Amino acid sequence: MIKKDKNIFNAINKYLTKKGHELYFSIYLSNYNGNEIYIRFDYVSKLTVYKIVWVDLKFFDIKHIEDYINVQTVTKFLALAIVEKLKKKDVPNRYEYNEDIIGDRVEILTYYNNHEYIFDRFLPLDLEFLIDPLALVFSYLPRSMEVFLHEIFGKFDHLEDVYNYAKPVKFNLLKGDASKIFKPQIIERGQKYYEEGRVHFLEKIGNSYFAIVEGTESYVVIINQVDDSHIRFWCSCKYNTFCKHLYAVLLAIRNKKFNNFYKLKYVGKEQSILEKITSYNYYLCMGHDEEHLLIVTIDGVIFPVKTIKNNKCLFEVVEDDDDLSLSKYIKDMQQE
Ligand SMILES: [Zn+2]
Structure with missing residues (x-):
């Protein structure tokens, strides 16, 4: 993870100011899915156009800024609509840190009214006014970055589980309340799987538990102790969410039903x-x-x-x- 280095941001700002850019608002994705992306929405008064600038800070060389800066001109009609909307809103600063989440921080700074909106992984529901500006900005970024936008909007799409899955979650493996992570019907089905003896192998290797659960086919489950308080759950089944196979393995770990591979x-x-x-x-x-x-x-x-x-x-x-x-x-x- 790259530590936020003020020098980098200052250097980029200096470079763009020279080119006549005025910073309108910026989005910084900090360790978001492991990425460090700095995005700006700028006005260039000399040309009377709005531009979107983005920099992948993981591949950045402060000595050759021009080689690493990506600039796109925004359709004026769309840009103005966004700007007008934002100017009318004056939502106070927000800092919504989520201790369950490692990384995945989003920092949105507005320079027209000096506000900060900082949150982890998901845009808070009451900051809905940021949806349009974010959607516009991302429509000018490479398509590969769309995944970040979908994830940022996770709360609005009720897909938090899907995005939280397979990322570290604050959880005590042996004593934590599983109902905070697993849905009731999953707990029921997982318990049944466990009782039917479907966890065939279970072994701790390093900081990870590896297991095989027999369902429709054989699924591999990996439960990884990321640090003292965070766990990453992963299952090879197609559900991509906290599934019954994971719950069955959690029970097996808690009941020490180890069976080496x-x-x-x-x-x-x-x-x-x-x-x-x-x-x-x-x-x-x-x-x-x-x-x-x-x-x-x-x-x-x-x-x-x-x-x-x-x-x-x-x-x-x-x-x-x-x-x-x-x-x-x-x-x-x-x-x-
Ligand atoms: Zn599964």
């Missing part, structure tokens, strides 16, 4: 694709299907690899279950 070591001479994309000494494995070992990557992908190649298995079991079932399976496959 199989561990495999690659023993082939040639580098495998897996070795090329990871740099791991061993791989987590959740077992096998008819012809494949099912490797679980640290990103939560189930990766089937052929068990036998040229009559040989290129993986060696370094951790098996009590019945040595994976070693037996590999041995049987090699004899076939």
Whole structure:
């Protein structure tokens, strides 16, 4: 994360002032989904046009400002409509910090009436007057930045859960009140999954819990202790929200139902694709299907690899279950 460096902002301001830009309002996305974006809405009186300027501060060199500044001229009709609207509004400063959220800060400064609106991740509902200016500004930014706008408007679309999911949330893994994160029907279904024994593997590796939950198919769950008070929940299912698989694993963690993954070591001479994309000494494995070992990557992908190649298995079991079932399976496959 880049610390807000006043020098950078001053340098950009100086550069643009020289070009006749007057700053009307600015938006600074600070560590927003890991990005540092500075956006300005400027008036250039000499040309009587409004311009939108944006800078990706992660790729910025103060010595070559001109190479890193992006400028777009705004349709005058739209710009004036926004300006008129904003001038009429005089909403007091707002500082809405959310301690559940790490990063994702938005700082909006208005220079025509000197106000600050600072909030974390979501535009507060009562700052609705900022929707049009934000939408206009973002319509002039690269399309890849639209995701930020959608997320900023999350409260208005009732999609907070969707955006909060897979980001760190303030939560005590062992004692926290799960009903603050999980919906009642999800808790009910997750509890059922847990009781049906659908959490097949559960292991803590470093600061992360890895688990496999058997649903319609096998899902990988990763629950990561980000720091002392924040947890990141992630599941490979398609729901992209705090799902029953996550809740089932949470219960398994709280009830200490640990069950280690199989561990495999690659023993082939040639580098495998897996070795090329990871740099791991061993791989987590959740077992096998008819012809494949099912490797679980640290990103939560189930990766089937052929068990036998040229009559040989290129993986060696370094951790098996009590019945040595994976070693037996590999041995049987090699004899076939
Ligand atoms: Zn899930």
